[in-house]
Amino acid sequence: MGAGSGPWTEPGAFPVAPGVHRVPLPLPNDGLHAVNVYAVESADGLVLIDSGWALQEARDLLESSLGSIGYGFEDIGRFLITHMHRDHYTLAVELRRMFGARIALGVGEQPNFDAVRGGSGEAQLAEIARWGAADLVEKLRGLYTRDNAEQAKATYELPDDWIPGAQDIEIGDRTLRAVPTPGHTRGHVVFADPAASLLFSGDHVLPHITPSIGFEPARAELPLGAYLDSLRLMRTLPDMRLLPAHGPVTDSVHTRVDELLLHHEERLAATEAVVREGAATAFEAANRLTWTRRGRAFDELDTFNRTLAVGETAAHLDVLVVRGELKSSTVDGVVEYVPLPGDQTA
Structure with missing residues (x-):
């Protein structure tokens, strides 16, 4: 067996x-x-x-x-x-x-x-x-x-x-x-x-x-x-x-x-995209992404899994900053992310 x-x-x-x-x-x-x-x-x-x-x-x-x-x-x-x-x-x-x-x-x-x-x-x-x-x-x-x-x-x-x-x-x-x-x-x-x-x-x-x-x-x-x-x-x-x-x-x-490496590259691209659409914080970005293999909305998650989702989004955002695709700053104790200027047509 x-x-x-x-x-x-x-x-x-x-x-x-x-x-x-x-x-x-x-x-x-x-x-x-x-x-x-x-x-x-x-x-x-x-x-x-x-x-x-x-x-x-x-x-x-x-x-x-x-x-x-x-x-x-x-x-x-x-x-x-x-x-x-x-x-x-x-x-x-x-x-x-x-x-x-x-x-x-x-x-x-x-x-x-x-x-x-x-x-x-x-x-x-x-x-x-x-x-x-x-x-x-x-x-x-x-x-x-x-x-x-x-x-x-x-x-x-x-x-x-x-x-x-x-x-x-x-x-x-x-x-x-x-x-x-x-x-x-x-x-x-x-x-x-x-x-x-x-x-x-x-x-x-x-x-x-x-x-x-x-x-x-x-x-x-x-x-x-x-x-x-x-x-x-x-x-x-x-x-x-x-x-x-x-x-x-x-x-x-x-x-x-x-x-898994491919998944995270796709997730990094999706995370960058929602920042370019206006999400400024990890919480706002997590709200705009989908979750689990079933593509569930953030609001469908329970409190603990929402927290995991926001933490994971923050982890992706920080990698994008290190890669030079976003920049971050802290405003009133909250980390905010903005896109760097660049050609977005590719």
Whole structure:
């Protein structure tokens, strides 16, 4: 059956390569529906790449899925986490408390951990205000309560090991190469197994959707620029099978990387066009663009996804400024963009 004969969200433990199983875990009330956790067998114990969200439903399904291939939670020696988002990180923290497995995470996530564990959220709200989205700030402010801050601090316990950069990680007789791929988050890493021609891509390369860019607790200076560079980096590696966090296993990382690079060039052109039509802020530009594969209007999105949309628009606008196609200035605390003069007939 390989990666599974039904929908990729179907529960179970599906072999994708010798000694590697894909275990999809549920994401209730989330448009992504599920997250893939990969169980890698070795003589040194079981290694999980990503862990799932710390929900009872996900924990129970992970337990039964691992049980179907002869393992229990006590057999997990390490978690290798692609990035800090709750559906990748938080179940590892819960299981570590009970069974002691070590957690490794890219060192680039340290600023995000500091921001989350700091708890106020004011820096992130200020960033949203700079995008011209004052109404979203007011709607989101209730999320940054003292109780939520304390919960976040407890949930986001620090990893045991920070992955300091590109490095080899030995798992029995298997060698994984940790490769920093900032963009979706500033500390995102992928894990390559060139000998088996496998890339555990996390959210960096997804087969059917594009990851959100530009909205995180400690936002990088040019998140889309970093993401595009990280995509191009994948093109310098041998082509491998794509083992994503969301979606089915597919045959070629390079094919999907090319599609994502093209998508963002088209998105940059569309973003520049709405500025030339009069949108001055990231919020105004996001309102004029369409969203998701279904081409939904901005007003059709919920508050959280509107915030993601505005953050992603800001990320595209900032790349256009760096490329010399727009210029920006700050007016009353809000960043405004205007087109540079040039021939628009081409």
